[in-house]
Each structure stands twice: as structure tokens, then as C-alpha cells.
Amino acid sequence: MQLSDKQKEFWNNAESRWNVKSGATRSGKTYMDYYVIPKRIRAVVGKDGLVVILGNTKGTLQRNIIEPLQNIWGMQLVSDIRSDNTAMLFGEKCYCLGADKINQVNRIRGSSIKYCYGDEVVTWHPDVFNMLKSRLDKSYSKFDGTCNPEGPNHWFHKFLQSDADLYLQQYTIDDNPFNSKEFVENLKKEYKGTIFYDRYILGLWVAAEGAIYRLFADDTERFILKEKPKVAFATIGVDFGGNGSAHAFSCTGFTQSMKEVVTLEEYYRKEIISPTQLEQDFVDFVEMCKSKYKVAEAYCDSAETTLIQGLRNACAKKGIAISIKSAMKKEVNDRVRFYCRLMSSDRYKISKNCIYTIEAFRTALWDSKYITKDKRLDDGTTNIDSLDAQEYSTEPYMKAIMSI
Template identity: 50%
Template sequence: MVRELSLTPKQEEVMRISTYEPKRWNISVGAVRSGKTFLDFYRIPNRILAADENGAIALVGNTEGSVSRNIIDPMRQMFGEKLVGRVKSGGMVRLFGRDCFIFGAFRSGCADKLQGLSLSYCYGDEMTTWSEDVFRMIMSRLDRPNSIFDGSCNPASPNHWLKKFIDEGVKNGSVRASRFTIDDNPKLPESFVKALKRDYAGSVYYDRFILGKWKCAEGVIYRDFADAPERFILKRVRASDIIMADVGVDFGGNGSATAFNLTGYTAGYKRIITLDEYYRQGIISPAELERDFVRFIKKALRSYPCLRDVYCDSAEQVLIRGLENAARKERLPVEIHNARKGDIGQRIRFYSSMMSSGRYRIAAKCVNTIKAFTEAVWETGGTDRRLDDGSVNVDSLDAQEYSTERRMREILAAAR
């Protein structure tokens, strides 16, 4: 059964204007959970039904999987499988009587899939995560007389290529940009909004994900931690409070260090605590690495027998196999995995949120990780990249992030 149409005042305004006075480019930019994507669940069917039959239809996101999760699956729940099919191999899906292409746009090679297409309609999800090359290819493919593009994203740096495109398009009349703030969605529970504002307070993400502003990432990354590290440091950790533990491993080399970080979790993920660390600069032999790793894991297991999983930098498969063999030889009850190594921005946002909400703590003996969080800064030039030129310790940060990366969604969800 189709869900009854129920839009917020902001959604109604954008829906009305983009339906009766559409531009070639209609892009919603703004806060997380502000309702900009939910609006598109109703706008997309209208566009597909009105689209030129001589042109193709495409839905584009960071990856094909993210398009399915963010757009196709929710629409199927709303409109049913007869109107919203399932994505087939090759990236095709049947939507409202039309065969539609599904593309990922996170890297320039994805643009090859668009060659030869003539698009009458395209929808874009998470546009600030795209490769600019893919976006430029889409521009060239929207070649029908009434081709239309709808899209949405969270804002990034004011220097982002998409911001420049939007600004130029607004000036020449080809783009309609709609800005959403978190307060544009009155349907969100007040407690959730307060928690979200608290989580992003004091960081660049507050301006972007709460206020919906394009904001530079500059200066110190973890402002809460850098301003008052004593708020996060524990002189003593009760082992009985830790119900699960994981280790992250970052391998060193020229100009970098090898780092192991042991992270523990209290019940319900109420606290995430860095319990112990290993940090050694320079190149070490595989034998030394394996010896030090075994020592670190044995020490961790004596205090925290709940330790089960180790996540390693996946770029070093030979070294990982060495750790696996060493762990097997010593009969260590741990499983060694490749770290996910997802988007670094997500990892940074996770720890910013944990710090702002008071859920992150670190043992006083972890001096290298404490210093790393204190000194972490953004690259200059308005990018969203963490400075990694050898002048600051990012190795401990990588190891710390690897240790929690596979649990991030669960941990964030536990606070809601």
C-alpha cells in the first residue's frame, strides 16, 4: 500500500516549485535527517512518469549499493514491489514502468558506464562524494530537450567543485538550490535533534550537518579533545567494565610508525575506551613485528579476555599473514581481519561525535594516541583531508580507527 503523502512545510515548498517550475538542475543541500531525501521518494516517480521515452533514466550515488540502500529500498517499502523492483545484475532496476540504470560515482572510472547514453532524467544521491569526472559525464549525457536532474547532498568545503557548479548555475538560472537545516524537519523527535546537535557541537560538522552550510575544514580536528584532554583521560580503568575489545593495527615504514591500539566497550556501547597502545617508529623486520604483536595480544588478554578481533591495514597482506601465523603458533584466541579502511571523513566524524557526546575515554598510559588526537589538524587549502606529512602522528589515529570501524554504526545507533 502506498504511504499517504505527508510532507513538512519545507518539503512542500521545494516539491511545489520543482514540480511546476523545474530547472534543468534541482539540487537540495543541507543537514542530515532534514527531509531532503525523503522528499525525493515522491519527486522521483513524478519525474520518471513524465520523462521523455527516447531518453534513458539513471539513478547515481556514491556506489550502486548506496543507491539501493538510500533510495531504492525505502521507495519499495513505500510503493511496493510492483512499482519498485529489485536491482538486477548489471545495475538495472524497474521503476514505475521504466527500466532504469544504477551507477556508482565515487571514482572517475565509473564514468565509462555512461558513455553512449542519452539521459532524459537523472537522480543524484550523496553528490559531494562523487568524482567530478562522473558528474561532468552526466552533464554531457543530459542532452534531451527537457532533460532534468534532481539531486541531494550534505554540504562540504566551499571549495568543493559541486559548490562552484551550484553557484554558477544559480547565477545563470540553470540551477535551483534548496537549503535544508535540521530544524526544517519538525517530525524528528526533539530528543534526537538535541542529541545530534550535541554530537556535532564544536566541529565543522555542526555547520554542515546541522545548519546545512558549506564550511571549510581547517585548523584542529578534535577541538573538544585538544582544548581539554584531561576530560577524556582515565587514570584507572576497571577491567570488569569492559565487555568486548578489539585491536587495530597500522603498519609502519619510511617516515611512519607501527601502531597497535586496544579498544574496549562497556555495556550498551555507553563508553568507548582506548585501553592500551603500542607505537614504534621506523622500519622493523617481520620477525620483530610478529614478536611484538604476540606480546601485545598476550598482555591484552590477561586483563581483557573478551578480546576476539584484530583489524589490520589491508595494504600489507604479507605482514598480515605473518601475524596470522604467529597468532596460530602461539594459540592466541583472536581472529585477524582486514580493516575496512572506509572513508576517512566518516571515521573522523565518528570520533568527533564520541567526544562531543562524552562517550570516548582513553587510558592515561596511551600517551602517543593522546598526543595524536591533540595535534591532529586538517590540511590547508579547504580540503577534507587530515594532514599526513610526517609532522604529526596519524599512525596511532589509523590504528585507533581500525579498531572501531566495523562497529561504528552500532555504536552511533546505541546513542539514539
Template identity: 50%
Template structure:
């Protein structure tokens, strides 16, 4: 088991009450913990009063990020699974494994002394959980190891780490501190995050505020992302082209605007193995007289007409009479905040296109959706046809809200958030396939 000089430095200096590593993804922050620190700490306090605890965003993330890597090194004889009492047996000792996203999830250890705690993805925790933890590390030998990726510079964890009066050892990482990464992987990851806030945070390990254009690479030159869907590739052209038959899955989404606001339609295609993501078409629908809303019947018709346009221009299908035997236009996702409108859309689509599944959007975390899209753009895997003028404008105009401490997309009516949401509804269920590391932060 080889450790980098940075990891060995941590082992030598992590002798404080709070020992935390902050910095880039894939920089080796967590490996030194799972390979050495956690089993060492648990053995060091064996038999002493107090609980051993591992806190993460969820029990699932603890299993994925902490227990499974340890199990690969030490086998399941030493590293157990989490039982129905939220306990895993590690090196012969009971260790509570609890999600820290909500204070209610750790209520069962309130009032208990903690002799050792390991923290995974600390910056994503509920602040109250961290406050509770500070009072529970109450033994002379109590200590904490943990790791995190940086967030904005006014984050509550950053304020804690910057307190000179506390017994904290803070070690900071860039991705270049891991000598065991494939240089080509590092090169590609840097390329994917280039020009975004994620480069500063997840490559350089800096606590930086999200400012300016969200999709800067796109906003600077939308034409770089232009493509055509054709029946036959023209070898003489330099334009990016895809054959219709290469688009294996087409899915559509609708985001409902608020009162007297517009509605957004988007169609998205995938090539095989989720390699390329293609924005095929988009529409921004607003009433000509903005003093009146578009009623549900009109909206149903407009959206079904949009589906028909997408199918006629981009879909591959076979029919026998009126029966559609095959069509790669597969699903529609609707904004689940508007159940009445959503049910109306579902009924209209299922009646007109019975082979298309109609489902409510999942509405995953917006920043996960943004990060996935920016990485696709950076990796050269996102494309857009000329039928996406409204979506192009939405990507170009999207900015971070400079008035908010947390990372939030500006949503004050000055930009077309609805089209961004609609596009994201078509990819959010597949983010773990599109970008394998989207949850690995």
C-alpha cells in the first residue's frame, strides 16, 4: 500500500482534536483515512469509554465512500456492513454509521460521549449536526478525522476551519498532489471543469464564490456546440453530424412557468452508451397577451404538437398502418410542482402518443444538474441543433446569484430558468451514467 508524501504528512501531523483535509476530488484525501487513519484511531481508543462514529451525508454514501474501500483492503471479516441499529463492526469494535444531512438522523447519539468520529463530505452536512458533534467530543482523548471538498468562502465549515483559537490541523489538497492518478485522466478532468467554479474548487481545492456566467464555455462560443442530425454523414463537411439512427433515445420535458409566465419544452437525444447528449429542440411558450394565462387545453395541444415536430424531424420509427411498432422517442417528463397541469399533459400525450411513457420529473439537486451539464460541455459530449434557440439563450444568460451566500442560479425572471429546468429533467435520472463522478465529491 503506497501513500503519497501528502498522505504521509497527514499521518505525522494529525495529532489534534480536529484533523481535516480539504481540497480537490481524486487527490487522495479519503484514501489515507480508509487505508490507515480510521482503523488506527479505532484501535487506539479500544476499551475506553465513548462511542465510535462515522458520519456522512447518508448511510449509503458512508457505505460507498468509506466502508467499501476499507473492505477491499481489510476484507469483510474486519469491516462489516451497517445493520438495522446503524452499527458496523470495524476491527472488532462497534461503530455507529449515521447520515448527517438532517439533525433528526443523528438524534440517537445525542447525549452520548464520542471518543472517535470520522466525517465524510463534511461541507454537505447539516450545520446543526456539526454543532452537536462539537459538544459530544468531550473526552480528553476524543478526536475527529474528516475530509471535504470546498464550497463558497462564507460556508459555516470554512468559518470553523479559519478559527485560530481551535485545535485544528487542516491539510489542503489540489488534484496534482496525487501522484498515482493517470496523467491523461487529470488532463481530461481539468478540461471538463475549465472555466467553471468547479475548476477552482474541485481541481485547485479553493474555497471560491460562484460568480458570473454558469456555463461560461458555452456562453463564450455557442457555435462550438452546434450539430446536425442527418440521414447520411457528409464526409466533406466540418460540421458535427449525427445520423438519425445513431440517436438511440429521445426524451422530452416540459417545465411549467408561474403565473403569467412562459412554459418551456425541450427534447434531448442520446447516442449509444450515453456518449453524446444532444439538445434536439426547444420552445419557449408565452401568451401573446401577457395579461392572460395559457390554459391547460392550449398547453396540451402546443406540447403534443412539439412532440410531433420532434418525431417527424429527428425520430426513427416504424409503423404498420396507425400502429407504431418502434419509435426512439420514449419518454416525457413534466414539472412535478404542478400536478394538475402535469396530469393534463400526461392524459393528452398518452392519448396521442400511446407508446410514450409520461412521468413526473425527479427534480434532483439543481447544482448536481448544473455540474453534470458543465462537465458534459467540457468533455465535448454536449451538442445542440439549430432548433434550440430558446435553450441556447438560456445557457448563455444563466448566471449565479451574487446576492446569495450559497451557490444558487439567479431566478428573478431576467433569465430563462424554465428551459434549463426542462433540459435537466431529461438527463437527471441518468447523471450517474453520464458522469460517473457526479455524486463522488
């Protein structure tokens, strides 16, 4: 196997109770661990204590850790995670548990842990980590873990600054010589001008503050459509109003290659209206959009099941062919990262007539009241409704678009 200088350094020197690699995405942090994990497990075979792997969820552990281990070492040495949340790894029974909620790890509460591997540690519930501290109670107990940086007040960053028996490496994307030059340049371009450049490229623990979409706020004209868009199909996102917020629809187009995303049309209405009026407005909006573009799907705020059914009934009554579904409602910050990357790589455009969505992107702010996590400001002074509608319209295609 080929290793970078940083990876060799970890292999030779990471012998503390806590061994952590923090830093940029795609910097080689996790790849090293596909060889570290079997080394650690074999070193404690037959000794008292449990072997545990913790991650955001059991599903992410299967994708991020188990399947790559299987590809390198084979199914005989690395089994899938079974229904009882255990797997056989290199001759040892291993507990594979989600750490996003404290109740996920109650089954190992009170047990001694001889080895623990931690994936995506910053996504864990802090009580899980605090429990883990008291469970690594053998003289030979060790922890290996990786994370991408968050804000400087994050609980895990504070631990990394403590006087614990800790071996810490910090990575930038340039610490991985096995990435292609083209990939690195593209990723730097996609995160340029955002908080995510500092974190995912430079590997820095920096606060999210001020404008979220800095590039859009500083040079809005750059993203305004200059000519008629060439889109292959379009979707509609719907955010329902309430408690002073607005009803918002967003019609978003996608090019044939799925490389570019274009906000084509919008609807915004803040005053209180009846469900019947909302249904009529939606029907009118869908008919207008379908007259210009190939629109077959709409994605709505999943919290409002009654209103969603009303839209379906209204469209069916008018004979309008459109599939109306509940939005996936990914984490807001996943949606933020998606649009930041699109904007940085000039893959997002918006019609000049979509004035509410333009203003929403221009004025979106990080909430300064939250010091331990990133949160988009939603205090009634910013137009979150248009952003939600816009994001719902692209959620089903975000993964495919980012893979191009």
C-alpha cells in the first residue's frame, strides 16, 4: 500500500489513549484507518473488554467503514453489520453503533472498551463521547477517530485542546498526494468564498458567521440569467406559510447533463389565505410552469400533509399531470453546502424575475447566537421560505449533481 507522509507519521507515532485525525475532506484521514483498525483489533485479541465502532448512524458506518474494509480484507475477515448491531472483524465481535443519539449506545453502558474506532466524531451526541471516556478503562484501551472541523466552540474541538493523553494530526487537502490535481483544483473552486473552504480545504476550526452565500451577496449579478435557459426538465419546491411566514413556490430547471441548476420561476405570498386560495394559486403556478418547461414533480414541506393532499386533489380536479411528493428535508446545512458549491463553481443561475429568492440568497445569515453549531438565522427578518422552497426542489437530485 502507498501512504502519504502524514499517514506514515500516524502509523508510526499514534500510540496514545486518544488518536485523532482532524482536517480537510479527501485528505487521506479515513483511508489510513482501514489498516489501523485491524492492527488495533489484533493487538487486543483475547483481552478483556469490547471492540466498538461508533459513527453518526449504523448506515454511515456500513458505507464509510465496513464496506471499504471488506473491499480490502474480504468478507471472511469483515462481516456486514448484523441485526443485533454487531459484526465480526478480524476474529473479534465488534459492536457497530450510531452515536447521534445517546440511547443508541445504552447497550455498552457500563462495559469496558478495549478498542473504539470513531467515524465523523463531530456528528455525535456529546453524551456518547462523555460516556466513552469512562469506558476506555484498560491500560491497553485505545481510541482512533477522524473528523472534519466545525466551529471553534464545538465540544470535540474543546476536547482536542485539552490535556488528555492525545495524539492529534491536522490535515489540509494538500496533504493527500494521491488526489488528482484536477480534483483538488475543482474542489477548491467549489468551496471558494465560503466557510466550507476554511474547514474542508484548509482543515481549520472556524466559526460560521455573517453571510452564508458570500459570493452571491458580493456579486449577485454574476448569477443572474443573461439568456434563455436550456433546461431538460424542471421541478417545483413548495414551502407552506404559517405564523407570519410566507407561502413560497420555486420552479427549478436542470440542464441535460445535470451540471447546472437554474431557478426559473417563483411564487411568494405572505398574507393569510385560505387553503382553497392556496390550491388555486398552486394550480395556476403549475400550469404556468408546465407551459414553459417539462415539469413532472413537486416537492412540498412534509410537515403539512393535509395541505399536500389538497394540492394533489386540486391538480387532479383540473386534470394536471404532476406527481406531488413530500420533500426529503435533508439537514439544512447539507442544503447550504450544496448551493455554496454550485455557486462557487458557476453552476447556479437565477432568473432576474425571481426577486424574493434573489433577496433570500443575498441576505441569508449564520445565526450568531449559536456558538457550538452552525445554524441558519430564522428570526423573521430573513426570507427563509423562498430558500426552503428552492432547496426542496433540488433535494432529490443533490447527490447526482454533486457527483458530476
